Amino acid sequence: MSNKPLYGDATSKPSTRNVGGWIKDLDRSRRAGPYLAAHPMDNMGMSTKAVHAGTHDDPRTGAVGTPIYQTSTFILHEETYGSIEEGFGRDRFIYTRYGNPSQWAVQEKLATLEGAESALVFSSGMAAISAAVLALVDKGAHVVAASDLYGGTYNLFNQEFPSLGMSATLVDSYDIDAIEAAIQPNTQLLYFETITNPVLKVVDIPALVDIARRHNLRLVVDSTFAPPPVMKPLELGVDLVVHSASKYLNGHSDLIAGVVCGPRKLVDMIWPRLLNYGGQLDPHAAFLLERGLKTLDIRMRAHEQSAMALATFLETHPSVDNVLYPMLPSHPDHIRAKELMKMGTGNVTFFVKGGDQAALRLLDHLHLPKQATSLGGIESLISLPFNSSQATMTARQRADIGIHPGCVRLSVGIEDANDLIADFDHALNAITDMKGAA
Amino acid sequence: MRNNIPTAALSEFVNEVSGNPEEGLMSYGIEIDWESGTRARTSTKPMLVGPHKVSRSFTWKADEPRQLMGNNHGPNPQELLLSGLGSCMMVAFVAGATAEGIQLESVKIDFDGTLDLRGFMGLGTNATVGFPEINYVINVVGDGTPEQFEELHRKAIAHSPNAQTIVNPVSLTGEIVSKQIDD
Numbered sequence: 141m142s143n144k145p146l147y148g149d150a151t152s153k154p155s156t157r158n159v160g161g162w163i164k165d166l167d168r169s170r171r172a173g174p175y176l177a178a179h180p181m182d183n184m185g186m187s188t189k190a191v192h193a194g195t196h197d198d199p200r201t202g203a204v205g206t207p208i209y210q211t212s213t214f215i216l217h218e219e220t221y222g223s224i225e226e227g228f229g230r231d232r233f234i235y236t237r238y239g240n241p242s243q244w245a246v247q248e249k250l251a252t253l254e255g256a257e258s259a260l261v262f263s264s265g266m267a268a269i270s271a272a273v274l275a276l277v278d279k280g281a282h283v284v285a286a287s288d289l290y291g292g293t294y295n296l297f298n299q300e301f302p303s304l305g306m307s308a309t310l311v312d313s314y315d316i317d318a319i320e321a322a323i324q325p326n327t328q329l330l331y332f333e334t335i336t337n338p339v340l341k342v343v344d345i346p347a348l349v350d351i352a353r354r355h356n357l358r359l360v361v362d363s364t365f366a367p368p369p370v371m372k373p374l375e376l377g378v379d380l381v382v383h384s385a386s387k388y389l390n391g392h393s394d395l396i397a398g399v400v401c402g403p404r405k406l407v408d409m410i411w412p413r414l415l416n417y418g419g420q421l422d423p424h425a426a427f428l429l430e431r432g433l434k435t436l437d438i439r440m441r442a443h444e445q446s447a448m449a450l451a452t453f454l455e456t457h458p459s460v461d462n463v464l465y466p467m468l469p470s471h472p473d474h475i476r477a478k479e480l481m482k483m484g485t486g487n488v489t490f491f492v493k494g495g496d497q498a499a500l501r502l503l504d505h506l507h508l509p510k511q512a513t514s515l516g517g518i519e520s521l522i523s524l525p526f527n528s529s530q531a532t533m534t535a536r537q538r539a540d541i542g543i544h545p546g547c548v549r550l551s552v553g554i555e556d557a558n559d560l561i562a563d564f565d566h567a568l569n570a571i572t573d574m575k576g577a578a
Numbered sequence: 579m580r581n582n583i584p585t586a587a588l589s590e591f592v593n594e595v596s597g598n599p600e601e602g603l604m605s606y607g608i609e610i611d612w613e614s615g616t617r618a619r620t621s622t623k624p625m626l627v628g629p630h631k632v633s634r635s636f637t638w639k640a641d642e643p644r645q646l647m648g649n650n651h652g653p654n655p656q657e658l659l660l661s662g663l664g665s666c667m668m669v670a671f672v673a674g675a676t677a678e679g680i681q682l683e684s685v686k687i688d689f690d691g692t693l694d695l696r697g698f699m700g701l702g703t704n705a706t707v708g709f710p711e712i713n714y715v716i717n718v719v720g721d722g723t724p725e726q727f728e729e730l731h732r733k734a735i736a737h738s739p740n741a742q743t744i745v746n747p748v749s750l751t752g753e754i755v756s757k758q759i760d761d
Contacts, residue, residue, distance in 0.1 A: 155589040157679045159726070162733055164596075166589030166677055227584030280635020305635070325624055326633045356631040405594070408587065 144199060146241070147219035149174040152231035154222065170404050172257040174231045174239070175248050186253065186369050187437040194248030195430065196241075206245040208427040212236050230411050237415060242423035246430040247399075250389070253368040253436070254381055256401035260414055261426060265364065265384025266292045267419030268398030270300075272382050274417075275410040276358050277328050281306045284322045285331040286313040286343070288541045290362065291529060293331070313343045320351050329358050334373055334480075335365035337515075338489045338525050338549040339542035340464050342473035342480060349377035358406075364388070365515075369440040370481050380406055387516030388485070390432040391439050395425045439518065442554035443486030449557035450550075450564065451488045459498075459568040461546060464489040486552040487515060495545035496526045498571050502548065505567035508555055515551035520560065522550050583676040601628035616648035617641040656709075660689045664714065666740035674730050674737070675720065682720040689714045712744070 155168035171177045181193050198207045214220070214233040223232040230239060243261050251259035262268040273296065277283065285297055287310040297308035309322040313332055330352050332343055345361065352359035358379045363371060367388040373381045383389055385397035398419075400410055414420065421429070444467070451465035463470065466477035467484035477484075492498045503511050509520035513528055523529065525543045535545070552560065595602035607623035618641075622634035640655050642648030653661070664687045675682055690713045697707035718727055735741045 155585060155677075159678055160729060161678060162737065163588065163592055163673055163677045166585070166592050168586055168589035169593040170590035225580050225585075227579055227586035227588070278633040278635075281633035326635065328624075328631055328633050353629075356626055356629050358630065405590070408590075 145217070146199070146233070147217050148223070148232035148239075149178075150219075151178055152228055154226040154228065168228075170408075172251075172404055174244055174258075176251055176257065181252050182255070185437075189252045190249070190436045191434050193252035194245045194250075195434075196245060206242065206427065206430060208423055209241045210423045211240070230408065236423065237418070237420050240420075240423050240426070242426040242430070243421055246421075246426045246433065249430060249433050250385075250399050251401055253433070254401040255368075255372050255374050256381070256407075257404040258407035259399055259401040260407055260410055261385065261421040261429070262398040262400070262414065263419045263421050263425070264396045265362075265382070265386060265398035266296070267417070268382050268384075268400045269293055269362065270296055271410050271413040271417055271419065272360060272380055272400045273329065273331065274304075275413045276360065276380075276406070277306055279305060280326055281328040282324045282326045283308040283329045283331055284319055284327055285310050286333055286336065287311055288313065288336050288339075288341075289331075289333065290337060290364075293362065297331075313341060316344060316347045316351070319348070320355075323351075323355050323357070327355070327357060329360060331360050332362075333365065334361050334363040334371055335466070335485075335487070337365065337487075338529065338547065340365070340466055340471070340473075340487055340489055341542075342466050342471075342477045344476060345371075345373055345376045345378060345480060352379070353377070365485060365487060366481065367436060367440065367485075367516075369437050370483055370485055374402065376480070379403070385429055387514065388440065388443075389436065389516075390429050391436065391516060391518060392428075392432050393512075393514060393517035393519065393521070395428050395432075397421050397425055397429050439554055440483060440485065443516075443552060444484040446555060446557040446560055447486045447488050447552035448484055450552055450560050451490075453561045454488070454490050454564065457565070457568050459493050459572045461491040461493050463491075485516075486520075486554075488550045488552055490548050490550065491544055492546040492548060492568070492571070494571065496524065496547075499524050499526075499546050499548050501571045502567050505570040506563055508560060508563045509550065509553075515549075517551065518554045520551060520553040520555060522548065525549055580679070581672055581676045581682050583673060585676055588673065588676065598628075603628060613639070615641075616646065617651050656691065656693070660691060660712065663712070663738075663740045663744055664689055667714075667716075667734055667738045670734035670738040670741075671716070671718075671730060674733055675722065678722070678726070678730070680720050680722040680726065680730070682718065684717070684719045686717040687714050688717065 155166040158165040181189050195206050197204050213235050220232045220234055223229045233239060246261055247259040285308050301308050311318045311322050313336060330348055332348055334345060335342055348359055360380045361373050361378050363373050363381050364384045364387050380400055380402035383399050385399050386395060390397060400407060448467055451463050451468055454460045455463045465471055465488045466473055466481060492502055503522060509522035512521045513523050514521055525547050530538050530543055605626040608620050609623060610618050610620050612618050617639060619637055619639050622636045625632050625634050639652035640658055641651040642654050643650045668687060671685060691709045693709050694705035696703050697705040716731060
């Protein structure tokens with residue numbers, strides 16, 4: 141037990157003052173953190189990091205695990221006074237909109253898992269994405285992004301960007317030449333998703349890194365569909381990784397959160413946007429996210445195991461036209477998936493014979509998967525793009541991005557594979573019998 | 579945020595550039611289009627901060643007063659030259675003050691310069707074409723001592739890229755790409 145007060149990251153100090161000195165005499169250097177520089181775990185395994193990184197036992201009572209610091213504000217002290225005027229307020233506990241130990245704990249864990257110098261958590265994935273994108277663009281900027289972006293991100297570029305005097309060109313994330321051709325003199329940023337939704341394209345991230353470097357651009361990727369046990373985009377040369385933490389990272393479909401991970405330099409540029417736009421994560425939600433993250437690695441293994449078994453089964457079923465699962469040799473990106481993904485995930489997309497009406501009947505006959513959007517939870521979630529995520533598109537527009545009739549978007553949870561297979565077998569046979577087909 | 583400059587980030591940037599000089603290379607560009615008479619429009623090109631591109635969507639116009647055959651639609655090139663010089667000195671002064679921990683309340687720089695247009699006109703005199711001298715006064719209010727401000731003034735000039743471009747010979751190289759039209 142210890143009563144030693146913590147005012148923030150004690151390793152973070154103001155630059156010493158040199159009266160009569162010049163700018164070159166400033167001696168504060170950038171370092172990982174807050175906290176991360178003092179707790180390196182680089183040589184440890186993913187599950188060890190998931191359990192221990194960022195989790196700090198209560199110093200007063202010895203209670204194991206990070207306490208929930210459910211507070212809006214912190215008692216000021218000599219150590220915290222001056223941190224704002226000196227410009228390192230991010231490293232002190234002052235006010236929960238600026239930072240809070242419950243947020244720091246989960247940020248330290250997420251940064252460690254992603255192999256990042258720094259991380260910031262937000263009240264949603266979109267809060268994280270908006271703050272990260274707007275920190276990296278300036279007046280008149282242009283962004284090249286994927287044409288099949290998550291709808292929320294699409295709305296940021298389509299609805300908000302023009303009002304801010306900025307623009308975006310959306311390009312097929314498979315078409316590397318078109319992506320490069322879309323770069324304009326005022327392009328500042330490339331924004332892509334590592335694995336797309338719902339057709340699960342595995343995007344050629346190394347090719348995008350190469351384009352970004354040659355054109356002096358920043359590359360931000362949304363890796364919600366590929367959490368750290370699957371892919372660590374920063375290791376591939378990406379500048380920033382964003383996630384909806386509501387999905388695999390938290391894993392229990394019981395909170396909304398987002399995160400940005402990357403070099404301290406860039407994450408420190410995002411912090412003022414977090415302050416200005418709002419979108420801080422409540423300490424209680426931070427606690428839930430930290431707890432969920434502790435099982436990330438073993439959950440991902442369970443997701444992969446059940447999804448691989450179910451996808452393999454679906455591929456053999458006569459009522460299924462086609463299955464998209466990157467770890468199956470039948471997936472168009474299977475070779476790239478083997479290169480870029482350390483393991484599979486729970487996302488399986490498949491097409492039932494009989495089109496969208498047959499898919500609707502399938503959902504009614506399933507017992508285990510919940511009919512709901514979202515993904516990455518321990519429970520299987522199932523939805524149809526035609527009447528949910530891509531409902532505003534025409535059938536032709538959907539087909540253009542690979543969403544053909546009968547498309548089913550499935551996020552396989554951690555249920556036992558045999559139970560899922562039995563449920564799908566029953567439901568698929570039921571709709572086949574109703575059609576009177578073989 | 580003393581003087582609204584984040585000292586910690588300034589310090590971190592200085593030390594980053596010290597270790598990685600590429601991050602300290604700034605590349606700028608502008609384009610100037612003739613509009614009409616003595617009026618021209620300047621647009622900034624994207625710049626590079628280290629190896630990172632930054633959008634710079636700014637335009638402004640320059641013009642001459644009517645007495646000099648213009649329409650007085652904007653500051654003239656001499657005023658813009660002094661503005662570029664003084665704004666750069668201002669950044670150096672404020673950044674230097676911040677690094678020393680001096681809190682500023684107000685800073686104002688007052689510039690004056692006189693040039694003899696006979697040089698421009700090519701009249702056969704000994705008049706220099708450009709400014710023979712530029713005079714300025716910095717009015718500063720802050721918690722530094724007069725000696726500190728005097729020393730800060732000296733360092734701001736010594737480290738201001740635009741001041742040093744003005745006081746030192748600089749090579750100006752250019753070419754012309756022309757196309758003759760049939761009239």
